[in-house]
Amino acid sequence: MDMKKALPHTCIIFTAIILFITGSMTGAFAIGEFSIGINGGVTYDPNHLGPYIDYQNRQWKAGGGDVSQMDTPYAAVAGFSMRYQFNYFLFRIGFHYATPLQDIKGEGGGVKYTIDTYQASLPATIGLILPLRKRTYFFLGGGLTYHYAYMNIKADPGGETRFADAIAGYHFMVGAEVPVTDDITISSEWIHQEGRSIPIEDDKGSGTKYTINVKGDILLFGINYYISM
């Protein structure tokens, strides 16, 4: 990663951590709560490969012959989060990792394609809580996200290209949370994220450049534990 990209990325992570710590410190004077959670869910089209896959499929179909189309993938998502909340505000940092449930494979014009991709994200969120009862909330918020996105495209015959980079982006989220016990809740949320890299050069040295777009939607279900303070 060059300095031009490293600087904004470092600033974003640093700002996120400062915001979280500042929020937590400020909250020490209010009635606040800490919680940690694990979550899992699903997303469609990680790293926004859909337009590329669609374009490739259309070209194959228009070219005639036997075609086995590539599917735009669904991906499993898993991660964890830490949250501090007081009054009507929440501060949250988290991590989630998304990778397709199946390999992306296709064949057309005598060429076999295999695409391998994943995305790791660190979202830092500031949000509002609508408390309805004890541990019963609607929440919505937004913030900055630090992504690491990877994709490897293998064409046989043809060779391999690989693009990977850290990407700064932003996200919005909305969700709901209800209690299971006094300290444990379950939550459901939707995260919409946006962000794209600058054109990245192929790691394999072909000279090809590609812009990774991390635009997407993530559905998450979580289990959260409130730490007594």
Added chain:
Amino acid sequence: MMKRGILTTLVILAIFTPSALTAAPVNGALTLHGGMMPSLGGNLMSYEQGNTFGSTTGIDGINNSASGFDTSPVERLLGASAGITFKTTFYEYFHLRVGYNYFRSVYGGTGKTVYNDGAINRSLKCEYSMWGYDIPVTVGLTIPFWKDMKISFSTGLAYAYGVYTYKFKTDVPSEYEGEFKGWALPLVIHLEGEYFLTRQLALFTSLSYYNGSTNVLADRKQDDDAANKDYASIDFTGYRYNLGVSYYFKPI
């Protein structure tokens, strides 16, 4: 194969989940609703639009102008929908929704533009349209607040079937017609609010977001041997706004 597997799982869940919930404190509600769908079908891109008319972004890129040509904008489709939803609420906070929505384009998609045919510009009349239906299955959380409100947030998948058609008429004259039919399993995020007029009757409003599209489909209007056979996918991604009325089988 993966889509069929997911679909089978959805059907099994839809059949067996209600019976598994019979031991839980359960209420049911039926909602009739109608609404609108901005940007129905997305940019409606197809191979032929890129190959012949120079648009790599479908309906967005088809809009052009040139001096001496009478043009009018070809806008993205606005869809209208009508549907019915059955919702089971259980253990106070949780719910499962199964619905049926019929939708079709009611505005946009027609206009006159210009394309470059080799060295000369030509006039092009465009007509895009789309209709279809979907069956969303979502699970989520319901939170009652005040005495007469409920807000629900749920996520899941939908079986979505769509038919996308277009007609392009040039001043050569020549006509291009395309029709694409297919299904997909878009992700669904659903947020709804209900205001109770009585203990069983509520006004309903919702916002849903779908994300998913079909594979690339072959044009059904052309013979297999036709040189200008076209290829496109049907995109179900977009927002849906609904208004309606809910009836709960038991008083809340």
